[in-house]
Amino acid sequence: xxxxxxxxxxxxxxxxxxxxxxxxxxxxxxxxxxxxxxxxxxxxxxxxxxxxxxxxxxxxxxxxxxxxxxxxxxxxxxxxxxxxxxxxxxxxxxxxxxxxxxxxxxxxx
Amino acid sequence: xxxxxxxxxxxxxxxxxxxxxxxxxxxxxxxxxxxxxxxxxxxxxxxxxxxxxxxxxxxxxxxxxxxxxxxxxxxxxxxxxxxxxxxxxxxxxxxxxxxxxxxxxxxxxxxxxxxxxxxxxxxxxxxxxxxxxxxxxxxxxxxxxxxxxxxxxxxxxxxxxxxxxxxxxxxxxxxxxxxxxxxxxxxxxxxxxxxxxxxxxxxxxxxxxxxxxxxxxxxxxxxxxxxxxxxxxxxxxxxxxxxxxxxxxxxxxxxxxxxxxxxxxxxxxxxxxxxxxxxxxxxx
Numbered sequence: 001x002x003x004x005x006x007x008x009x010x011x012x013x014x015x016x017x018x019x020x021x022x023x024x025x026x027x028x029x030x031x032x033x034x035x036x037x038x039x040x041x042x043x044x045x046x047x048x049x050x051x052x053x054x055x056x057x058x059x060x061x062x063x064x065x066x067x068x069x070x071x072x073x074x075x076x077x078x079x080x081x082x083x084x085x086x087x088x089x090x091x092x093x094x095x096x097x098x099x100x101x102x103x104x105x106x107x108x109x
Numbered sequence: 110x111x112x113x114x115x116x117x118x119x120x121x122x123x124x125x126x127x128x129x130x131x132x133x134x135x136x137x138x139x140x141x142x143x144x145x146x147x148x149x150x151x152x153x154x155x156x157x158x159x160x161x162x163x164x165x166x167x168x169x170x171x172x173x174x175x176x177x178x179x180x181x182x183x184x185x186x187x188x189x190x191x192x193x194x195x196x197x198x199x200x201x202x203x204x205x206x207x208x209x210x211x212x213x214x215x216x217x218x219x220x221x222x223x224x225x226x227x228x229x230x231x232x233x234x235x236x237x238x239x240x241x242x243x244x245x246x247x248x249x250x251x252x253x254x255x256x257x258x259x260x261x262x263x264x265x266x267x268x269x270x271x272x273x274x275x276x277x278x279x280x281x282x283x284x285x286x287x288x289x290x291x292x293x294x295x296x297x298x299x300x301x302x303x304x305x306x307x308x309x310x311x312x313x314x315x316x317x318x319x320x321x322x323x324x325x326x327x328x329x330x331x332x333x334x335x336x337x338x339x340x341x342x343x344x345x346x347x348x349x350x351x352x353x354x355x356x357x358x359x360x361x362x363x364x365x366x367x368x369x370x371x372x373x374x375x376x377x378x379x380x381x382x383x384x385x386x387x388x389x390x391x392x393x
Contacts, residue, residue, distance in 0.1 A: 006192065008183065010183045024184070026189075028189045071342060072342050073186060073189060073342070
């Protein structure tokens, strides 16, 4: 398991039905590109978050494929419409097979 | 003709807004929508002869986008390192079986500490920076290896401690036993170094608000340290920054943690007496 990886999410606790809210997400991750070499000249193996998804009550909101040029601690901010009360589920997929998850409930009204 | 020229000049002056390219703005820094920071303050008494009107946080010299990053803790990448600092705070290390928390309990107990450092340490008989105090604690009370002076772990710990003083005014003592060190720091501040023959004052007192090639010159205040810099995506310590600055004058730099940089840190900190502690701040 990669070290120091911790997902964070900021979602409003409540919204009006049909309101568009701003969601901010960040995961601390070193995002090693696989292009760098250590002091002995050996390639440092690639280790990145390669996919990020957000779902609301089982319906997909965003699904992002990520590449090695993305810098450390990737941050995503996006808007989502909240049709009803429910839960946003966030998932990050690591190169090493680890999956990090977080979830936030949103009340309506 | 003379009248026309004067009218034209007056019109020109009206047309140019008060803020010059690279100059400070008049925005207000409120963090998380609740903590209002003092980012402009009157000159501390000891700076009466300085070539400036007021002291200003480096925050004013940055673009709106960079400024916004510091206005919300979720957006401030420096807070990631505060979290890591908190883990370090709670981790038992060394031969004594202690963590920081063993003696100091919660990190909140550090409120007010950042604001008064560097300060005179009676027992050590010298002016100590926060970094020196952290390492002193690690060695004496934990029996642990000291952090590298400008290392990531040191920066994390400084960020955690600085955060506890957020919004409090910087208030370092420059009289009494600290005065000698302070005088030395002042001397360094006004001494030209390197092939470019630049002193700190040449850029940060005489020319703040102007562009140095593509970058904005701030007053070189250190109230926001440790600082998350977008250019290297990590926290930067005061002495690391000093070193970079002196190197840019094309000089052989002092060593981080050296007596010279400790003296300079005390002096530069005293030039920010009255500004809020901002660390971890966000800069270019």
